[in-house]
Amino acid sequence: MAEFIPVNEPLLNGNEKQYLNECIDTGWISSEGPFVKKFEAEFAKVVGRKHAITVSNGSVALDAAVVALDIQAGDEIILPTFTIISCGAAIVRPGGIPVVVDCDPITWNMDVTQIEEKITPKTKAIMVIHIYGLPVDMTPILEIADKYGLKVIEDAAEMHGQTYKGQPCGSFGDISTFSFYPNKHITTGEGGMIVTDDDSLAEKCRSLRNLCFQPQRRFIHEELGWNFRFTNLQAAVGLAQLERLREFVQRKRKMGAIYTEALSKIPQLELPPVKTDYADNIYWVYGMVLKDDVSFDATEAMQRLKEQKIGTRPFFWGMHEQPVFHKMGLLKDVSCPIAERLSRRGFYIPSGLALTEEQMNQVIVAVKSLF
Numbered sequence: 001m002a003e004f005i006p007v008n009e010p011l012l013n014g015n016e017k018q019y020l021n022e023c024i025d026t027g028w029i030s031s032e033g034p035f036v037k038k039f040e041a042e043f044a045k046v047v048g049r050k051h052a053i054t055v056s057n058g059s060v061a062l063d064a065a066v067v068a069l070d071i072q073a074g075d076e077i078i079l080p081t082f083t084i085i086s087c088g089a090a091i092v093r094p095g096g097i098p099v100v101v102d103c104d105p106i107t108w109n110m111d112v113t114q115i116e117e118k119i120t121p122k123t124k125a126i127m128v129i130h131i132y133g134l135p136v137d138m139t140p141i142l143e144i145a146d147k148y149g150l151k152v153i154e155d156a157a158e159m160h161g162q163t164y165k166g167q168p169c170g171s172f173g174d175i176s177t178f179s180f181y182p183n184k185h186i187t188t189g190e191g192g193m194i195v196t197d198d199d200s201l202a203e204k205c206r207s208l209r210n211l212c213f214q215p216q217r218r219f220i221h222e223e224l225g226w227n228f229r230f231t232n233l234q235a236a237v238g239l240a241q242l243e244r245l246r247e248f249v250q251r252k253r254k255m256g257a258i259y260t261e262a263l264s265k266i267p268q269l270e271l272p273p274v275k276t277d278y279a280d281n282i283y284w285v286y287g288m289v290l291k292d293d294v295s296f297d298a299t300e301a302m303q304r305l306k307e308q309k310i311g312t313r314p315f316f317w318g319m320h321e322q323p324v325f326h327k328m329g330l331l332k333d334v335s336c337p338i339a340e341r342l343s344r345r346g347f348y349i350p351s352g353l354a355l356t357e358e359q360m361n362q363v364i365v366a367v368k369s370l371f
Contacts, residue, residue: 007183008285008351014244022035023035028232049170053206055229061178062086065090065176066093066153068208073096076098077127078127079101080100081100081101081320081334083131087129088319097330101114103339108272108342109137111338125152130156133272133284133286137164137276155176160249165278171195175196178195185248185282187241188238191230191234211227253281253282258357259349305349312349314343315343316342318340
């Protein structure tokens with residue numbers, strides 16, 4: 001009898017055990033350990049940034065990035081509605097106002113043509129979030145940011161190893177962030193990274209992640225920070241994972257090609273593009289959208305696949321439809337029809353790095369049986 005296929009299973013068969021044993025043997029398990037600095041230095045090289053600052057997860061990386069940019073109550077930040085709640089939450093917590101744009105129906109990324117019309121005197125930044133496998137079209141965003149004097153916060157949580165016009169994702173923002181959750185190309189279990197070329201922003205983020213201790217008088221605080229520290233154990237796993245990033249990207253693209261070849265013959269599905277004119281898909285997850293003439297929605301499709309022992313996840317639910325923001329009086333009476341459709345008709349299938357071809361074939365048979 002076939003076993004359940006989870007939507008994600010990480011691949012941990014490199015140097016992870018060796019490096020973890022080194023942490024245990026030396027006793028360096030806290031944030032003071034040597035793997036933390038090694039991982040930061042190597043990660044900064046990979047994304048072409050001057051500074052890399054580890055933090056405890058990708059969500060708090062955004063929290064620290066927004067605060068480091070000195071976003072104040074009433075400041076507006078433009079972002080795509082189609083994203084994870086962490087992005088909106090990071091803006092709202094210090095009193096900022098999220099201003100959303102709808103997404104492109106093909107790439108599922110933010111529609112860059114809608115950004116300029118949303119800018120007001122209160123706009124301070126654009127939060128760019130690369131979604132699922134393809135990067136946002138960055139050139140027009142950088143031009144708009146330059147024209148209006150706006151900061152760019154780049155959330156590259158899902159883009160380890162991806163490039164835009166040959167440049168690494170995570171290299172474009174005034175400040176950029178990554179996540180190392182288990183479903184990412186590089187995982188540390190939980191964990192995140194902030195990267196920047198700005199010395200003062202880097203210093204601010206290092207202070208914020210460490211309770212704003214001061215070097216001269218540790219327990220006298222001028223500002224409030226958080227304990228967002230990252231452990232040597234996490235960094236050991238991260239370094240082992242980073243060593244295989246190129247291999248992982250190739251593996252993901254091969255998986256994407258197998259799925260696309262098998263599922264593109266199903267007329268009821270919209271599949272992710274293989275490429276755009278600025279990037280090849282990295283298939284962080286393999287998503288699909290039910291066409292409008294399909295009589296059931298994503299919820300029912302996922303339930304049917306679960307009955308066939310196939311794990312799935314729904315697509316993001318738009319920021320403009322989040323009850324928590326409506327309770328705050330935010331994003332009411334906002335319409336983003338493309339995101340609304342994707343949220344209800346989109347889902348993704350197993351696509352973790354440990355997935356075997358045999359399991360993929362089982363998934364393909366199950367998806368075909370939906371129709």
